[in-house]
Amino acid sequence: TDNKTHIVMGWLLGHSFDLQENLEGQLLSAVLLENSASPLMRALETTDLGHAPSPMCGLEDSNREMTFVCGIEGSEPERRADLEQLIESTLQKVVDDGVSQERLEAILHQLELHQREIAGDQFPYGLQLIMSAIAPMVHGGDPVELLDLEPVLATLREKIKDPEYVPGLIRRKLLENPHRVTLTLRPDEKLEGRRQQAIKETLARRKAELSDDDISHIVQRAQALEERQMRKDDDSILPKVGLEDVPLQMPEPEGRYDAETGATVYSRGTNGLVYQQVVLPLPALSKDELLLLPYYTTLISEVGCGELDYLQMQDRISAESGGIGASFTAKGQIDDVQAMAGYLIFSGKALSRNSKALTRLLKDVYTGARFDEKERVREIIAQIRARREQAVTGSGHALAMGAAAQGVSSGAWLSYRLGGLAGIRGTKELDQQLKDEAGLADFCGKLAALHNRIRSQNRQFLLIGEDDQLSPMLDELGTCWSGVSAEGEGNWSMEPVSYNTREAWLTSTQVNFCAKAYPTVAVDHPDAAALTVLGGFLRNGYLHRAIREKGGAYGGGAGQDSVNGVFRFFSYRDPRLAETLDDFDAALNWLYSEAHEHQALEEAILGV
Structure with missing residues (x-):
């Protein structure tokens, strides 16, 4: 139970359906917690009071009254007062120093981008809008008003011109707000034993009190339940969708290839956003290099780049884009799951007015990301470990399937080693190794060497935007990337994998x-x-x-x-x-x- 305590502070704010209150809460949360350059997030990431910032950090606006929460995980109960002092002093420092106009403009840029983005990865965009309108409708607000934030954003743009506006929000909503609570969640190894004992004692007491008629009644109800579970329902009374209602062919957008830049281009209605990807085949990596990929793709947007340190890069990413990142994908052929090919993808999105800045941003990260900020690397690995350990209970079924399937194919093995139970164990071991300065320096050197190999690969591009945005995007792409060489080396492949698995993993669940x-x-x-x-x-x-x-x-x-x-x-x-x-x-x-x-x-x- 050492270093397993969770400590968070929470403040009760205004009504979630009041758009002015809601956006002020979002502005407040972004100023303090948006990324590692935000003052409160930076304090929580760098403190030795805990392992990592709490995943609960941020604004919760789905209830009638909003709450703002911040804290740490991987701590000890006796550190509660120290954490409160850290958070209060950080808030007071922001009030005293203020927030730059450029930073506030970047935050409003993020709010506008999220308002505009048409996302449909989970379910249709129209259904997403309906779901977002339910909360204000239930709590007494105007659901239609929530769908158009432009007037409130315009009001906020005027208010942030006053240098005392944001410090006043922090003072009023947090520092001087009496509706505050500190919650300490401490692990107890004996808790489950006491619970089970209490259940046994309660059941024994209830059983001793049962009469013969009570027992007979329970047996009858159990039999009735089993009969009900086995009975087939008459679903003919329900509306029905048939196969004839579903089209056989999904609509596929048509793209075009620009040979001069190596870009595939799609013209789509994006509501004023642009999307870019840099796609390159994975070089021929060793097993050890392959196991670095999850950390590389997470760190690439979290470290410094060129002459900018990681804090300055966080501000640049926020001001110029809706976020950038890297991912790794590996799949077999459509007729042979063992014939693997892997690709790295650098991706980003931005408002169309920032499309040039997005292109330059992706190019700079691709060519100039640095892994020499060793403490920053150590912090991010600690956060990765905390998130992975936390995900075991919520994603236990996926982890179990990954472990069971690990020997079926090379792709299944790779998923198990990089993102499955073996990956979680590897992250815990790595976090321990990085506590040694020599181990940290060695790890950072390996990341830098991997980056040098990756950026030398031949690359292709994917651009998505509205029709009038594509030509300028292609022009900027050609100009920006013209001087970046790409020799290319042998592409990565894997040996086939086939073995049986019979495993049991023990965890704290x-x-x-x-x-x-x-x-x-x-x-x-x-x-x-x-x-x-x-x-x-x-x-x-x-x-x-x-x-x-x-x-x-x-x-x-x-x-x-x-x-x-x-x-x-x-x-x-x-x-x-x-x-x-x-x-x-x-x-x-x-x-x-x-x-x-x-x-x-x-x-x-x-x-x-």
């Missing part, structure tokens, strides 16, 4: 996550579509009832991963272990032995 994996086929195989439908068919027909309704887990299911050629069963927050693994096998027996209706198959197809 009160529930279990079970998984079982079978090697299957790649996406181009005729069976891939049927296997994709099979996941939903097994979940709806058998697994939900067996694992959730009867077994008591929060959830369970199955699915085909055609990218890695594996079919996986899983359970989520499960009180059982071996019984759930038996249910996975029983699901296949049910599939073979039972007669199935066409409607169930149609529902599974519609669910894909």
Whole structure:
């Protein structure tokens, strides 16, 4: 339990449906916590009172009354007063020193960008707007007013011209606000034992009080519940969507290739935003270099660049873009999951008026990122460790599936080593190694060497914007990147992976996550579509009832991963272990032995 305490401070603010109050809260949160150059975030990242800033940091505006929260994780209970003093002194310093006009303009730039962006990665944009309008409607506000922030942003632009405006917000909403609480969450190794003992004692007491009639009644109710779980519902009374309502072909945007710049260009309605990517094949990396990639892609936008240190770069990124980052993707061929190819992608977005600045920003990071700010690197790795450890309970089913599938294909192995349970263990070991100065210097040197190899690769570009924005973007791209050489070297590949896995991992969670994996086929195989439908068919027909309704887990299911050629069963927050693994096998027996209706198959197809 050492260094596992979570300490946060919270303030109660105004009504979330009051747009002026809401945007002032967002402005306040961004000034203090937006990135590592923000004063409060910097204080929480660099203090030795805890391991990392709390993931709860920021403004919570989904309730009727908003809350502003900040704090740390990986601390000790006796450090509460020190943390309060740190936060209060940091807030007072911001009040005394003020905030530069350039910084405030950059924050309003971010608010405008988020207001304009049409994002649809999770569900349709129209549905996102409806969901965002629900909260103010429930709490008594105007849901339509919330969808147009331009008038309030214009008012804020005038208010921030007063140098006392933001210090006044911090003083009024935080420093002088009596509606404040400090919460300390301390781990207790004996807590679960006391809970279980209390449950046992309560059940024993209740059982001793039962009469014969009470026992008979409980048995009857249990039988009735089982009968109800097994009974087929009459879903004909519900509205129905059929296969005929779903188009066979998804609409695909048409792009064009510009040979002079090596850019693929798409003209789309973006509501005044532009998107850019730099795509390059991964060089032939060793295993050790490959394991550096998750840290490299996280750090690349968090460190200094050229003559700017990391704090100055954070301010530049905020002022010129809606965010930049790097990612790594590796996939097999459509007909062979073992034939891997990998790519690194540098990406960014910005308002169209900043498209030139975005191009230069991506080029500068690509060519000039530095890994010599050793303390900054150590801080980010500590934060990565904290986030990964925290994610175990929430993502336990995905981690279990990754562990079960690790030997099925090279892509599954790579996911397990970089982002799975083995990756989490590796991050913990790395965090310990970086406490030694020699280990930290060696790690930073390896990152710099990896960056030098990556930036020498041949590259391509992807540009997305509205039609009138594309020609200037192409011109700037050609001008900006014309002097950047790219010799290119051999591309990365992996040896095939195939072995069986029978593992159990122990972690600090009160529930279990079970998984079982079978090697299957790649996406181009005729069976891939049927296997994709099979996941939903097994979940709806058998697994939900067996694992959730009867077994008591929060959830369970199955699915085909055609990218890695594996079919996986899983359970989520499960009180059982071996019984759930038996249910996975029983699901296949049910599939073979039972007669199935066409409607169930149609529902599974519609669910894909």
